Amino acid sequence: MRSKPSSPSKRRSATTLLERLGLSTPLDFVLHFPIRYEDQTSLQTISVATPGRHLQIEGEVVSSEVIYRPRKYLTAQFRDNTGTIQLRWLNFYPSQIQQMQAGKRWRVRGEIRAGYQGLEMVHPKVSSPSQPLPTSLTPVYPSTEGLAQRAIRQHIETALQTVDLSDTLPPAVVQAYGLLSFEQAVDILHRPKPGDDLVCLEDRTHPAWLRVKFDELLAQQLSLAYAREQRRERRAEPLLPPTDRISLADKLLAHLPFQLTGAQQRVVAEIHADLAQSYPMHRLLQGDVGSGKTVVAALAAMRAIDNGKQAAVMAPTEILAEQHFLKLEPWARALGLRCVWLSAGLRAPVKRKALAEIACGQAQLVVGTQALIQSGVEFHDLGLAIVDEQHRFGVSQRLSLGGKALGGLPHQLTMSATPIPRSLAMTFFGDLDVSVIDERPPGRLPVKTKLVSASRRTQVIEGLRDSVNKGGQVYWVCPLVEESEALQLQTAVDTHEMLRQALPGLTVGLVHGRMSAADKTEVMQRFKTGEISVLVATTVIEVGVDVPNASQMVIEHAERFGLAQLHQLRGRVGRGTRESVCVLMYEPPLSAEAKYRLKAMYETDDGFEIARRDLQLRGPGEFLGARQSGLSLLRFADFEADAHWVTRAKELAQRLRQEYPDIARRHINRWMQGREAYLNG
Numbered sequence: 001m002r003s004k005p006s007s008p009s010k011r012r013s014a015t016t017l018l019e020r021l022g023l024s025t026p027l028d029f030v031l032h033f034p035i036r037y038e039d040q041t042s043l044q045t046i047s048v049a050t051p052g053r054h055l056q057i058e059g060e061v062v063s064s065e066v067i068y069r070p071r072k073y074l075t076a077q078f079r080d081n082t083g084t085i086q087l088r089w090l091n092f093y094p095s096q097i098q099q100m101q102a103g104k105r106w107r108v109r110g111e112i113r114a115g116y117q118g119l120e121m122v123h124p125k126v127s128s129p130s131q132p133l134p135t136s137l138t139p140v141y142p143s144t145e146g147l148a149q150r151a152i153r154q155h156i157e158t159a160l161q162t163v164d165l166s167d168t169l170p171p172a173v174v175q176a177y178g179l180l181s182f183e184q185a186v187d188i189l190h191r192p193k194p195g196d197d198l199v200c201l202e203d204r205t206h207p208a209w210l211r212v213k214f215d216e217l218l219a220q221q222l223s224l225a226y227a228r229e230q231r232r233e234r235r236a237e238p239l240l241p242p243t244d245r246i247s248l249a250d251k252l253l254a255h256l257p258f259q260l261t262g263a264q265q266r267v268v269a270e271i272h273a274d275l276a277q278s279y280p281m282h283r284l285l286q287g288d289v290g291s292g293k294t295v296v297a298a299l300a301a302m303r304a305i306d307n308g309k310q311a312a313v314m315a316p317t318e319i320l321a322e323q324h325f326l327k328l329e330p331w332a333r334a335l336g337l338r339c340v341w342l343s344a345g346l347r348a349p350v351k352r353k354a355l356a357e358i359a360c361g362q363a364q365l366v367v368g369t370q371a372l373i374q375s376g377v378e379f380h381d382l383g384l385a386i387v388d389e390q391h392r393f394g395v396s397q398r399l400s401l402g403g404k405a406l407g408g409l410p411h412q413l414t415m416s417a418t419p420i421p422r423s424l425a426m427t428f429f430g431d432l433d434v435s436v437i438d439e440r441p442p443g444r445l446p447v448k449t450k451l452v453s454a455s456r457r458t459q460v461i462e463g464l465r466d467s468v469n470k471g472g473q474v475y476w477v478c479p480l481v482e483e484s485e486a487l488q489l490q491t492a493v494d495t496h497e498m499l500r501q502a503l504p505g506l507t508v509g510l511v512h513g514r515m516s517a518a519d520k521t522e523v524m525q526r527f528k529t530g531e532i533s534v535l536v537a538t539t540v541i542e543v544g545v546d547v548p549n550a551s552q553m554v555i556e557h558a559e560r561f562g563l564a565q566l567h568q569l570r571g572r573v574g575r576g577t578r579e580s581v582c583v584l585m586y587e588p589p590l591s592a593e594a595k596y597r598l599k600a601m602y603e604t605d606d607g608f609e610i611a612r613r614d615l616q617l618r619g620p621g622e623f624l625g626a627r628q629s630g631l632s633l634l635r636f637a638d639f640e641a642d643a644h645w646v647t648r649a650k651e652l653a654q655r656l657r658q659e660y661p662d663i664a665r666r667h668i669n670r671w672m673q674g675r676e677a678y679l680n681g
């Protein structure tokens with residue numbers, strides 16, 4: 001059958017639809033692989049029909065009719081020698097009524113479903129039994145509404161004939177890793193033969209898939225390695241320890257009331273070694289809640305200041321930034337250094353003074369919020385930028401602090417309390433160096449987690465009195481009300497009032513996001529000094545708040561919070577030597593997912609394990625947030641299921657770059673076409 005030539009507007013819309021699927025270059029089409037295959041090479045019988053199965057059957061229409069209620073549809077009884085099924089069309093042409101007249105013979109194809117009147121096929125494909133059966137399997141491609149499979153197939157067939165499919169990898173490598181050739185793999189995926197293992201092809205474990213996944217992972221590892229190499233080609237002033245006096249870092253260590261843990265010592269050594277290089281440090285510091293990241297950051301800052309440079313610490317929220325300031329400022333002061341606070345909420349004269357000190361270099365350490373990267377902030381000589389909870393900032397904001405340095409990029413340290421599982425870190429953060437604090441300060445007791453139904457609220461409130469009588473302090477976290485900030489605020493105010501009445505004689509405080517910075521500071525300070533015993537709070541306290549004497553936390557409507565968020569919140573207690581309790585109060589009935597989250601919280605307090613489970617629940621896209629753009633790069637490989645191949649791809653990437661840079665370039669070019677944005681993101 002000859003198809004009519006399509007009009008320009010139709011062609012345009014088909015192009016738009018293809019672009020929506022990410023298909024524009026011939027290579028895009030080659031790499032657009034089927035989601036499943038239909039075996040139209042043979043016929044089946046109605047006797048094997050079960051719901052969910054795709055069948056192709058030849059038979060005869062027994063009867064047909066148009067039903068008008070509750071909806072208009074065309075139905076036909078269809079039988080072969082082994083049984084009968086229903087065929088059904090919700091939208092149909094008058095010609096289809098003719099087509100389904102009793103006695104006509106057809107070949108029909110489609111998925112079997114369980115309908116009200118037994119097994120049925122909805123909108124089956126109908127063809128004449130006299131048509132020859134195809135000899136190869138028919139691929140079914142991911143598509144979008146309005147785009148026919150036939151159109152995609154045609155583009156792919158054309159692309160397969162024009163694109164150079166020769167191998168980017170030398171035969172020795174292909175053989176050593178037990179891979180199929182690239183061309184062979186592509187051919188099998190698009191045109192499997194009837195004997196090929198369809199199950200493996202569809203669940204993506206077939207060797208043809210392995211080849212494609214391996215190539216993709218290799219390209220990704222190569223591009224990450226190049227990004228890292230590019231960074232190393234940039235210049236930064238090496239920050240070396242002084243040789244003629246005691247270093248500020250050593251002075252700070254002598255001043256601290258505690259000894260660094262082994263993990264903290266290791267991580268500080270890694271950072272100091274980076275800072276001594278002549279290219280910019282780009283290190284991610286990971287540590288579970290309460291593992292002591294702040295002091296590590298301070299020791300890094302000391303090295304910069306020792307070299308006559310400034311160091312800046314930026315945090316995403318006012319409360320978090322302020323917590324850093326409250327810890328860092330006294331340490332700096334004790335060493336005779338000037339630490340300055342900068343936030344949007346500062347009064348004009350105070351801000352002017354801070355800006356002037358930053359610009360002339362008098363401020364050696366600067367702590368603040370996004371205000372640090374706003375125009376008008378000029379550093380005299382920024383040597384080290386420390387960004388906390390980097391995933392909460394946009395990429396551009398992070399880069400912006402980096403750009404503040406005069407004469408070359410400053411060294412950068414990003415800190416995160418959201419541990420990233422190893423395989424994920426390797427896949428997506430391969431361009432950063434990673435340090436992990438995997439040990440908590442000594443004497444910390446694990447936080448006891450209790451799951452309590454909201455119906456036992458009164459007992460929970462009574463329990464608070466006990467905690468306070470034993471000398472501890474309590475956080476009461478108000479439920480998350482995503483739909484309305486005003487409602488969330490109201491809940492916090494009501495809870496505060498309720499607890500004040502229920503706990504006469506105890507000082508109950510309130511802190512929430514809508515309070516002025518000064519009011520928040522005052523309340524936090526009163527909690528820190530112990531004047532407030534019970535602090536009602538919204539999630540503003542989620543990260544960074546450090547009051548070691550707090551030994552109990554109650555989280556209301558815990559089922560509404562995400563796993564990472566619950567872990568961060570719980571991390572606000574158990575920061576001293578007191579035995580601590582976290583009460584997760586929930587409102588039944590719980591959804592399966594909420595149950596999974598609460599169970600995970602009950603079972604473990606290891607941040608890495610929590611992260612692993614959270615990742616399982618949410619998938620890497622949501623988990624990583626800001627890096628999402630980079631994620632689209634992995635279209636085929638699954639960083640977790642294919643973790644073993646990630647390691648192998650990393651090894652090979654290193655070898656290729658050193659020994660065969662041309663091959664590495666060729667490989668990367670094939671895979672990264674049009675995706676350079678990732679390298680720069």
Ligand SMILES: Nc1ncnc2c1ncn2[C@@H]1O[C@H](COP(=O)(O)OP(=O)(O)OP(=O)(O)O)[C@@H](O)[C@H]1O
Pocket residue numbers: 258259260261264287288289290291292293294295417441442543544545546548571575
């Ligand atoms: N080696 C150590 N020995 C004893 N106490 C320590 C040690 N290191 C840090 N601390 C104390 O432990 C508490 C937690 O440290 P810090 O606030 O730096 O944790 P963090 O890693 O930033 O945690 P979070 O991400 O939860 O804010 C602080 O009170 C800090 O002074």
